[in-house]
Structures are given as C-alpha cells and as structure tokens.
Amino acid sequence: MLSVTEHKEIEFSSDLIKQFDEIVSRYPQGKQKSALLPVLHLVQAEYGWVSPEAMDKVAAYLQINPIEVYEVATFYTMFFLRPQGKYVLEVCRTGPCCLVGAEKIMNHIEKTLGVKEGEVTPDGKFSWRGVECLAACGMAPVLQIGPEYTFYENLTEESVDKLIENLKNKI
Amino acid sequence: MARKLLFENINVPGIHTLEVYRQHGGYRSVEKALKTMTPEAVVEEVKTSGLRGRGGAGFPTGMKWSFLAKPEGKERYLVCNGDESEPGTFKDRYLMTHIPHLLIEGMIVASYALGAKTSYIYVRGEMMPQIRILERAIAEAKNAGLLGKNILGSGYDLELYVQPGGGAYICGEETALIESLEGKRGNPRIKPPFPAISGLYACPTVVNNVETIAAVVPIINDGGEEYAKFGVGRSTGTKLISASGNLKKPGVYEIELGLPVEEFIYSEEYCGGIANGKRLKAVVAGGSSVPILPANLILNTINGQPRLMTYESLSDGGFQTGTMLGSGGFIAFDEDQCIVRNTWNFSRFYHHESCGQCSPCREGTGWMEKVLHRLEYGHGKMSDIDLLVDVSKKIEGNTICPLGDAAAWPVASAIRHFRDEFEWHVNNPKEAMERNYGLAKYADPLPKLEEVASQN
Numbered sequence: 001m002l003s004v005t006e007h008k009e010i011e012f013s014s015d016l017i018k019q020f021d022e023i024v025s026r027y028p029q030g031k032q033k034s035a036l037l038p039v040l041h042l043v044q045a046e047y048g049w050v051s052p053e054a055m056d057k058v059a060a061y062l063q064i065n066p067i068e069v070y071e072v073a074t075f076y077t078m079f080f081l082r083p084q085g086k087y088v089l090e091v092c093r094t095g096p097c098c099l100v101g102a103e104k105i106m107n108h109i110e111k112t113l114g115v116k117e118g119e120v121t122p123d124g125k126f127s128w129r130g131v132e133c134l135a136a137c138g139m140a141p142v143l144q145i146g147p148e149y150t151f152y153e154n155l156t157e158e159s160v161d162k163l164i165e166n167l168k169n170k171i
Numbered sequence: 172m173a174r175k176l177l178f179e180n181i182n183v184p185g186i187h188t189l190e191v192y193r194q195h196g197g198y199r200s201v202e203k204a205l206k207t208m209t210p211e212a213v214v215e216e217v218k219t220s221g222l223r224g225r226g227g228a229g230f231p232t233g234m235k236w237s238f239l240a241k242p243e244g245k246e247r248y249l250v251c252n253g254d255e256s257e258p259g260t261f262k263d264r265y266l267m268t269h270i271p272h273l274l275i276e277g278m279i280v281a282s283y284a285l286g287a288k289t290s291y292i293y294v295r296g297e298m299m300p301q302i303r304i305l306e307r308a309i310a311e312a313k314n315a316g317l318l319g320k321n322i323l324g325s326g327y328d329l330e331l332y333v334q335p336g337g338g339a340y341i342c343g344e345e346t347a348l349i350e351s352l353e354g355k356r357g358n359p360r361i362k363p364p365f366p367a368i369s370g371l372y373a374c375p376t377v378v379n380n381v382e383t384i385a386a387v388v389p390i391i392n393d394g395g396e397e398y399a400k401f402g403v404g405r406s407t408g409t410k411l412i413s414a415s416g417n418l419k420k421p422g423v424y425e426i427e428l429g430l431p432v433e434e435f436i437y438s439e440e441y442c443g444g445i446a447n448g449k450r451l452k453a454v455v456a457g458g459s460s461v462p463i464l465p466a467n468l469i470l471n472t473i474n475g476q477p478r479l480m481t482y483e484s485l486s487d488g489g490f491q492t493g494t495m496l497g498s499g500g501f502i503a504f505d506e507d508q509c510i511v512r513n514t515w516n517f518s519r520f521y522h523h524e525s526c527g528q529c530s531p532c533r534e535g536t537g538w539m540e541k542v543l544h545r546l547e548y549g550h551g552k553m554s555d556i557d558l559l560v561d562v563s564k565k566i567e568g569n570t571i572c573p574l575g576d577a578a579a580w581p582v583a584s585a586i587r588h589f590r591d592e593f594e595w596h597v598n599n600p601k602e603a604m605e606r607n608y609g610l611a612k613y614a615d616p617l618p619k620l621e622e623v624a625s626q627n
Binding site for chain 1: 255258261264289330334336338355372413416417422459500512516517524
C-alpha cells in the first residue's frame with residue numbers, strides 16, 4: 001500500500017509535461033481525468049515507481065483530488081507503489097502458463113536472483129513477481145519487463161539464465 | 172486449407188505497414204462504406220451477416236449497434252475492447268501485433284455506422300508494444316487521409332486514440348472499461364442504464380471486442396450475406412481460436428465456425444494433437460471462465476454427436492454436460508495435469524481480479540481459493556467439496572457483473588466432472604502431493620446422462 005517515508009518534492013520535466021498535454025488533448029473539454037492511467041504509466045516509466053509525491057503532482061496537473069489518483073493507483077496492479085529493481089521480471093502465474101512449467105520458472109528466478117517475490121536485489125538491479133494472465137498463453141511460459149513491457153516467450157531455465165546474465169551486463 | 176477472412180494476408184511480409192496492407196486490398200471497406208453506403212446500411216449489413224460478439228458473450232453485433240441511442244446534441248462513442256485478459260485468450264494481441272490496420276479499418280467503418288466522431292481503442296497496459304504498433308499505424312492512416320477531418324473527401328470526421336489500461340481483468344467488462352477510460356477504478360456499473368443509452372461521459376456508447384470490429388471489414392467488403400455463408404446456423408463466419416496448454420502446436424487459428432472439436436485438436440492443419448505423445452484429459456474451450464469438460468464430453472455431446480466449434484454445439488447439454496465458446500480461449504490439459512491444482516490456480520486468479528464491489532464475489536472468490544488450496548495441499552476434508560459447490564452457487568447470479576459467474580463456473584464444473592479426483596485428494600493427501608491422479612475414466616466413452624445428473 002502507500003508508503004510515506006519522507007516527503008521529497010519532485011518536479012516533472014517539461015518534456016514529460018508536454019507528453020501529458022498531448023494525452024489530455026485526446027479527451028473532450030473537462031474530461032482530463034481520462035488521462036490518469038496513461039499519465040501514471042509515463043510517471044512510472046520515468047521514476048520506476050509511482051510515489052505519493054508524484055501522485056500529488058499528477059493530481060495537481062489534472063486538477064483532481066489526490067485521493068482520485070491514490071484510489072486508481074492502488075486499484076491497477078501495474079503501478080508500483082514502492083521502489084522496485086531496475087528490471088522487474090513479471091512472470092505469468094495463471095493456468096495455461098502453469099500447465100507448461102511457469103511455477104518451475106518462478107522457483108528458478110527466485111533461486112537465481114536470491115530474493116523473494118516482491119523484494120529487490122541488494123544491487124538494486126532486479127526484482128520479480130508473479131502476475132496474472134498476460135494474454136500470451138500460446139507462447140507460455142512468458143515473462144515481461146517494463147517500462148516498455150518487452151516480452152520473453154517459451155521460457156526455459158536456460159533462457160532465463162541467459163536473460164538475467166544479459167541484463168546484468170547492461171548498464 | 173480453409174478460407175480465412177481476417178488472416179488471409181497475415182503472413183505477407185510487411186502487412187503491418189499501410190503500404191503493403193493497401194496493396195492487398197486494405198481499406199477497401201472504408202471507401203465502400205463512406206462513399207457508397209449510409210450509416211444505416213452499414214448497420215443492416217452487419218445485422219445480415221449474423222456476426223456475434225467475439226469477446227465472449229456472443230451477442231449479435233448488429234442488434235447491439237441498433238440499440239444505440241441517438242439524442243440530438245450529444246456525442247456518441249465507439250470504444251474497442253482490447254483489454255484481453257481472459258486466461259487462455261491471446262487472439263487480439265496476435266491480431267494487433269501482426270495486422271493492426273485491419274482493426275483500424277474496422278474502427279473507421281464501425282464508427283461511421285454509429286456516427287461516432289471520436290473513438291477509443293482500450294488496450295490492456297501490459298501490451299505496450301501493441302499500443303506502440305497501433306499508434307504508429309494510426310499515424311500512417313491519418314497521413315493518408317483515412318482518419319481526421321473529411322476522410323477520403325466523404326465529409327466524415329473521425330479521431331481515433333489508443334488508451335492503455337492498468338492490468339485489471341475486470342476492465343474487460345464493458346462498463347468497467349468505460350469507468351477505467353474515464354480515469355477511475357474499474358468498478359462495473361449497475362445496468363440499466365446500458366452503455367447504449369449512457370456510457371462513456373454519460374453519452375451513448377458501443378463497446379466491441381477487437382475481433383468483432385475486425386470482422387466488420389470482410390462483412391462490408393463482401394456483403395453480410397456472403398459472410399453468413401460461413402459457419403453453421405446462428406454461428407456465422409470465422410472465429411479466432413487461441414489454443415494453449417499441452418498441445419503440439421499452440422497458437423492462434425482462424426477457423427470456420429462449425430469445425431469439429433476433434434479435428435481442431437488432432438489435425439495437422441490446426442493443433443496437431445497433444446504434445447509429448449500424451450493423451451487428452453480435459454479442455455477449457457472458451458477461456459478460463461467457461462466450464463471445464465473431460466475429454467470424452469468435449470469431443471462428443473452427451474448424445475454421441477461430434478461436438479463442433481460453434482456457440483450452439485459447445486453449449487449443447489447446458490452446464491450439465493456442455494460448456495461455452497466464450498472468447499475462444501482453448502486450453503487443453505494432458506493426462507499429467509491435476510484438475511484440483513488448476514482449479515485452485517483459476518480461483519486465485521478470480522480472487523486477485525475481483526474488483527471488490529460486491530460481497531459475494533469479493534469474499535466468495537477468496538474462500539474458494541483458500542478451500543481449494545487446502546485440498547491441493549493435503550489438508551482438505553470431504554465436506555470441503557460440497558462447501559465449494561455451495562459457495563459457488565452463492566456467488567453465481569448475485570453480483571453486478573459476470574465476474575462472479577466466471578469465478579463460480581470453473582469450480583462448479585471441475586467438481587461436477589472430476590469429483591473423484593477431488594475425493595482422491597482428500598483420501599490420499601500424501602500421495603496427492605507426490606503424483607497426479609492421471610487420466611482415470613475421463614477419456615472413456617461417454618458417461619450416462621443420469622450419472623452426470625446425479626452428481627449435481
């Protein structure tokens with residue numbers, strides 16, 4: 001849930017604001033609240049998570065109450081309410097993926113990264129979690145990595161090793 | 172090879188670009204509809220085609236369109252439902268990835284038919300790559316004068332936008348989707364009023380699945396009558412089936428409705444049989460929400476007729492011995508799969524995805540998950556099985572939206588058809604942790620109708 005540790009003022013960059021403005025222009029006058037989900041996605045892509053401070057800023061930008069942002073950010077599972085690793089491995093844990101070994105893949109990731117679901121590795125690089133159906137059941141098991149939600153399909157323990165190794169070497 | 176309507180050109184290199192798409196006859200339906208047909212004529216054509224909603228409910232699309240209220244001075248909206256989240260379904264992802272212009276073409280024609288000036292494609296947030304693909308395709312179409320002001324000189328204006336979701340299954344329900352598009356939590360609305368009267372921004376709105384919108388293109392190109400020649404009876408046209416689970420060749424297949432289930436599973440043209448030389452144990456035919464059937468009942472109806480991939484044939488026998496076509500999420504289970512474990516997995520999904528608005532669903536899905544968890548992990552009691560049936564009955568029909576039913580049906584049907592496997596878990600908890608129950612009699616010739624009935 002919302003974790004308020006210390007309040008750090010943040011300022012959205014003008015580039016980000018420009019993107020927000022473009023999104024708001026898609027809706028009728030006065031319906032700028034519709035931009036909330038796409039705006040939160042942009043915020044998360046920028047900061048890696050959706051902090052309470054960022055949510056307050058979003059509320060101010062969209063001219064809505066902060067609570068309207070909190071209730072949405074806590075409802076949709078894609079928004080991280082606390083800091084995550086740089087790469088969040090989200091593994092599908094629903095039926096069709098489990099029929100072809102998703103549970104094995106999750107156990108393997110837990111062992112390889114050495115952290116439990118939802119925790120961040122000490123170097124801050126990785127975290128992982130099981131998520132519900134990603135609509136790619138024919139390529140199961142699958143995982144995705146934000147913020148672009150790149151997809152990795154037909155996973156095996158070896159391909160997961162390779163993926164983690166590649167990400168480790170990426171700056 | 173059977174003829175395809177949506178995926179005829181899916182393997183053409185570069186078909187995701189406007190140039191190649193147009194070379195292969197793309198956007199013909201836009202020219203035809205906007206230049207030679209009235210909006211009413213487009214709706215009539217779709218009615219004639221017999222097209223039914225491809226998202227799961229199977230409601231006739233033309234009829235849905237004709238319900239749209241048209242008050243003076245109020246905007247009307249078309250919203251495309253690309254929130255595809257039903258476990259087992261991934262056809263829309265495939266369509267949007269490989270042939271995005273088909274969806275955009277369908278959106279233009281459908282928006283014209285409904286008189287919408289602004290339309291949205293709501294795509295689940297996890298499909299960020301598909302959102303980028305669609306945005307690129309929309310920009311291409313706009314540059315070519317297929318979107319924006321005065322499309323192809325017809326005087327019709329349309330703006331089309333893509334809206335990302337946030338990873339909530341419930342937003343596939345049309346009123347929850349509308350709430351989400353308004354920037355709110357995805358809590359389904361109480362109906363009436365239906366979206367056709369008061370939907371997005373309290374304006375008349377139609378919400379259609381991606382595949383439904385795409386199917387409008389061949390309907391306008393060839394005419395509704397021509398489309399209706401495909402399929403059987405009231406199941407006209409073709410359907411995208413997402414095949415997953417323990418199949419040799421999982422993937423998305425466009426089939427003509429009426430194809431025998433057996434042919435779909437075993438023929439080389441489609442799934443090529445069960446992977447690793449195993450035998451078929453069970454099938455969930457239309458996405459995780461529909462009742463699961465054992466192998467014998469999915470291949471044949473209780474009367475011994477071969478079961479066909481149609482809305483009617485799959486639901487033959489009601490929930491006693493039938494299931495539903497749903498969204499076409501076809502999940503096959505081989506003999507090594509544990510039905511109790513899978514039912515628990517699905518229950519966890521529904522518990523996770525319940526929006527929490529209605530108590531029966533919010534609480535009931537949690538109870539079912541917990542009870543199934545203890546059955547799976549060897550702490551179950553015989554009375555738990557009836558408890559599950561009882562809970563599922565108390566959810567079903569007692570919620571605002573169909574998520575409650577969707578959570579109840581898989582549990583009730585698993586117990587209906589695989590009760591001995593649940594009992595085995597209670598009687599042999601240690602053994603159940605180490606091995607699976609196996610195929611048992613589920614692939615044998617059909618059970619007698621009385622036997623199935625007595626277990627309910």
